Amino acid sequence: AQKVTQAQTEISVVEKEDVTLDCVYETRDTTYYLFWYKQPPSGELVFLIRRNSFDEQNEISGRYSWNFQKSTSSFNFTITASQVVDSAVYFCALSPYNQGGKLIFGQGTELSVKP
Amino acid sequence: DAGVTQSPTHLIKTRGQQVTLRCSPKSGHDTVSWYQQALGQGPQFIFQYYEEEERQRGNFPDRFSGHQFPNYSSELNVNALLLGDSALYLCASSILAGGPRNEQYFGPGTRLTVT
Numbered sequence: 223a224q225k226v227t228q229a230q231t232e233i234s235v236v237e238k239e240d241v242t243l244d245c246v247y248e249t250r251d252t253t254y255y256l257f258w259y260k261q262p263p264s265g266e267l268v269f270l271i272r273r274n275s276f277d278e279q280n281e282i283s284g285r286y287s288w289n290f291q292k293s294t295s296s297f298n299f300t301i302t303a304s305q306v307v308d309s310a311v312y313f314c315a316l317s318p319y320n321q322g323g324k325l326i327f328g329q330g331t332e333l334s335v336k337p
Numbered sequence: 338d339a340g341v342t343q344s345p346t347h348l349i350k351t352r353g354q355q356v357t358l359r360c361s362p363k364s365g366h367d368t369v370s371w372y373q374q375a376l377g378q379g380p381q382f383i384f385q386y387y388e389e390e391e392r393q394r395g396n397f398p399d400r401f402s403g404h405q406f407p408n409y410s411s412e413l414n415v416n417a418l419l420l421g422d423s424a425l426y427l428c429a430s431s432i433l434a435g436g437p438r439n440e441q442y443f444g445p446g447t448r449l450t451v452t
Contacts (some may be wrong), residue, residue, distance in 0.1 A: 323368065
């Protein structure tokens with residue numbers, strides 16, 4: 223079975239706090255891609271990052287960082303010094319190599335950053 | 338450069354009716370995928386179109402059908418609407434040649450309410 227689990231349904235933090243969103247995935251494929259998308263209240267999913275299964279290097283982009291650990295099938299997302307504009311629903315997604323780009327999404331984590 | 342566009346933005350239908358949703362992909366993209374996002378859930382893959390043919394299909398009944406036109410735009414049709422079809426319908430476009438590594442660009446969605 224191929225599945226993505228985001229166990230945190232809602233997270234609430236105060237501005238400037240660091241926050242980590244968890245993502246655990248299941249797949250039997252050896253080649254796959256992992257994504258994070260942000261969905262603001264407007265509804266449009268915004269691409270944040272893509273990682274392939276052979277690249278376990280962590281990545282940092284400004285206040286965002288991602289930790290990919292194949293050993294634990296996790297692809298966690300950390301926002302450093304959170305801001306009110308980070309408030310949104312965040313989705314982790316899996317794209318198996320042999321399924322032509324189909325995305326399997328987790329249930330999402332709703333992040334609320336309060337001033 | 339226009340992104341993915343969808344129409345209409347909102348739609349209200351009655352049980353048993355039929356509905357058609359429309360999507361124009363991002364310029365240069367040749368593949369269109371449709372997703373259904375129920376309230377509080379992650380998007381679920383419906384199907385994907387390339388070269389005017391359905392390439393992949395998720396676990397959705399035959400009441401859900403689609404079409405892709407020579408200009409790569411696409412339609413999603415749902416027949417015999419049920420209350421459970423109420424959801425945000427998202428269209429995503431990509432370039433097939435890139436396979437699963439390609440990020441999918443999402444439109445703002447069509448909010449369908451079935452009463």
